[in-house]
Amino acid sequence: MIRLRFFHPGRRVWRVSRRSGGALEETWVAFRRVPPHWERIFSSTLDLIWLSNTPQPGHIQLNHERGLITWHERRWVTRITIRLQGFSAAKQSLVATTLLKAARFHLLEEE
Amino acid sequence: MPTGKATHSATISVPPQKVFDFIAEAPRATSFIPGLSRIHNVQPATAQPGQTWEYEFDWFGLVVSGKSKCTRSESPKLFEFQTITGNPSTWTYKIEPSGANAQVTLDVQYEIPGNAVARFASQPVFEKMNQDRALEIISNLKTMLES
Numbered sequence: 001m002i003r004l005r006f007f008h009p010g011r012r013v014w015r016v017s018r019r020s021g022g023a024l025e026e027t028w029v030a031f032r033r034v035p036p037h038w039e040r041i042f043s044s045t046l047d048l049i050w051l052s053n054t055p056q057p058g059h060i061q062l063n064h065e066r067g068l069i070t071w072h073e074r075r076w077v078t079r080i081t082i083r084l085q086g087f088s089a090a091k092q093s094l095v096a097t098t099l100l101k102a103a104r105f106h107l108l109e110e111e
Numbered sequence: 112m113p114t115g116k117a118t119h120s121a122t123i124s125v126p127p128q129k130v131f132d133f134i135a136e137a138p139r140a141t142s143f144i145p146g147l148s149r150i151h152n153v154q155p156a157t158a159q160p161g162q163t164w165e166y167e168f169d170w171f172g173l174v175v176s177g178k179s180k181c182t183r184s185e186s187p188k189l190f191e192f193q194t195i196t197g198n199p200s201t202w203t204y205k206i207e208p209s210g211a212n213a214q215v216t217l218d219v220q221y222e223i224p225g226n227a228v229a230r231f232a233s234q235p236v237f238e239k240m241n242q243d244r245a246l247e248i249i250s251n252l253k254t255m256l257e258s
Contacts, residue, residue, distance in 0.1 A: 049142045049255065050133075088258035094251055098142040105149040105167075 013080075013104045023067070023085035024092040028100065030078040036106060038071045038078070045102040049095065069099070113223045115238045117245040120216040123253045127206045127213040131187035133256060134204050137164045137179075143251035145244060146170060158184050163195075198224050215252065217245050 013030040030036075043055040052063040059070040067084040082099060084092040123130055133139060135158040138150040146169045153164040162181040167174060177197035184190055191203040200221035207214045219241065223234060 048136070048139055088254065090251075090254045091258040094142060094254055101141050101148055105151075 013100065015100065020089060020092070023083055024089070024096055025081070025083045026096055026100075028080040028082075028103065030080060030103060031076060032078065033076075035073045035078060038080070038103075041102055041106040042069050042099060045099055049098060051095065113234065115221055115223050115234075115241060117219045117221075117238070117241040118216065119242070119245040119249045120214065121249045121253055122209050123213045123215050123256055125213060125256045126187075126211065127208050128187040130206050130213045130215055130252070130256060131190060133252070134206075135184060135186070135190050137162070137181075137192075143248060143255050145247050145251070148174070158190075160184055166194075198222055215249060217249050219245055 012032065013028055015026055015028050017025075017027040019025045039055045039057070039060065042060050043053055046053045046060070046062065051066065054061045054063060058072075059068060061068055062084070064086065066086045067082065069080070069082045071078050071080045080103065082096060084095055087095065137153050137158070140150060141147050147166060148169050149167040150164050153162065155162060158181060160181055160183060162184075163178060165176065165178050167176045169175075175197060178195050179192050180195045181190075181192045182201070183203075187206055189203065189205055191201065193202070194200045198221060200219060203216075203218045205216045205218070207216075221241065223237060
């Protein structure tokens with residue numbers, strides 16, 4: 001059976017800024033009860049799309065100077081910043097969107 | 112129910128095996144299919160005919176969720192799956208060598224739901240939207256693999 005919904009509960013991660021030039025920089029805010037395992041979420045997503053990366057507590061470095069993902073936890077909100085560089089603008093945008101989808105939907109799975 | 116078909120083809124400057132490997136892992140599709148929000152519950156984990164997964168698709172503001180099943184997986188030439196709940200459709204990726212590169216064709220055959228046609232005024236508009244989606248998918252695949 002197919003299910004239709006007008007509003008998705010995954011819409012608790014919002015893109016609040018986006019700046020593109022040579023690099024793409026985005027800031028997101030995630031509203032959540034408990035901080036999810038961002039390191040695992042982003043690292044596994046990058047692995048899935050064949051982008052090698054080095055996870056560290058609080059940030060992930062894409063290898064070959066391709067970018068950086070950082071997150072800062074507050075009581076109810078996580079502020080996430082991503083910077084992607086060294087790809088075409090189109091690929092930077094696709095990678096950012098893929099990471100945003102992962103952030104939104106991993107939140108659902110971890111609850 | 113009327114049926115429609117969307118198809119698009121492009122040369123991607125990587126070997127056919129690389130294209131096949133990228134396409135055949137179902138969860139990766141969220142990186143190149145616009146509006147596809149999530150793939151989960153993939154069983155079994157390895158791509159093979161009979162593999163199933165659940166999907167969520169943001170279709171112009173509506174969240175559509177359902178289940179898909181891999182129907183053909185012939186590395187590195189062909190990968191095909193069907194949506195087995197909701198609106199029936201068959202998605203076929205054909206990958207042919209073109210020198211050292213890959214000629215990739217996506218062919219989507221689908222039934223046209225009457226309520227969706229009513230919402231968007233006419234069947235040709237609906238079909239044009241799906242054709243544009245096929246073009247975008249192949250374009251995104253090329254972007255992800257080449258750059």
